[in-house]
């Protein structure tokens with residue numbers, strides 16, 4: 001399959017087989033142990049998935065957005081914890097370096113991230129700054145040739161495993177607004193970094209997150225992303241534009257999986273003397289789900305194509321993330337419903353997927369933030 005100049009057919013076929021033969025069967029063990037088995041991490045590495053977004057010159061796969069989305073449709077079919085492992089690292093953890101890093105910063109980190117030798121984590125959210133990302137209070141105080149970082153970051157995916165933290169911090173006080181936010185590339189080995197206890201989540205078992213606390217953590221000035229203060233907020237927003245298309249693609253993969261689970265159950269379960277798939281109220285649930293999944297897929301492909309053509313995609317990315325994640329929620333609910341009482345038992349994957357899917361509407365911007373972004377961009381377009 002050729003994706004606008006990139007042939008990712010072999011990769012998507014191989015990933016599809018791997019997802020069905022290895023990842024899906026491993027889901028119950030991941031749920032039980034709250035960890036991805038080392039052998040699977042090794043296989044993810046061998047597919048090059050830790051370097052999906054990273055250019056080939058730095059050892060990555062260098063996928064364009066559309067190719068990345070096509071791979072994400074496949075990976076998203078399995079429990080989302082698998083994706084979190086590599087997708088957060090070469091997603092939000094790394095995109096800042098790709099977008100705004102100096103050549104030296106790219107050379108220093110990208111080859112190791114692409115190989116999966118280190119993982120990168122995104123440190124934006126704080127205890128009192130979630131949706132209001134501009135309200136962060138983590139400080140980076142200049143001290144001679146160094147900066148000294150202090151503050152707490154919350155919900156940091158892969159915090160326990162990360163070797164690099166992309167940290168957003170204030171280099172000027174609150175009055176400076178977003179012009180006072182800068183980005184730092186902080187190695188795990190620096191003194192003054194403490195990882196909190198693992199978050200106890202409703203779902204997503206296997207994907208670990210925790211607070212990361214920086215206590216007078218001294219870093220050289222060369223760790224300032226792009227060597228430039230005051231542009232961190234825009235770096236974060238541009239990372240999120242990309243990540244929101246990626247998350248929407250993952251949601252499409254999950255919608256496909258949920259529908260397959262629903263169809264399997266509807267064909268196998270007999271009531272009133274026939275398979276429940278023959279009842280029109282069940283068919284309506286499946287039909288609505290299939291139509292929404294198809295719409296979400298088409299939106300993701302259109303937004304990814306626009307991004308690859310260099311168009312601004314903030315609005316499209318928010319539309320995709322909003323629609324695809326909300327659709328995944330509705331589909332999970334319908335599929336659980338058509339399972340009847342069995343949907344409430346841990347014996348069927350839908351119980352776990354239903355919990356997993358709930359996070360999609362919260363992270364990388366809640367649905368309400370996507371609505372605000374869509375409206376902001378729409379109104380600005382109309383005003384121009």
Ligand code: COS
Pocket residue numbers: 092122124125130131132133134178233234237238240241314363364365366369372373376
């Ligand atoms: N790309 C480039 N620049 C962007 C941008 C984007 N996607 N989004 C905003 N900006 C720029 C704006 O153009 C504006 O620049 P100027 O001051 O030069 O005009 C600046 O950033 C501030 O934008 P805005 O006024 O819209 O910022 P707000 O503080 O009102 O917040 C929201 C914007 C709410 C959209 C932002 O804080 C957000 O996305 N919050 C959710 C955070 C999130 O997703 N967290 C999850 C973390 S990952 S798990």
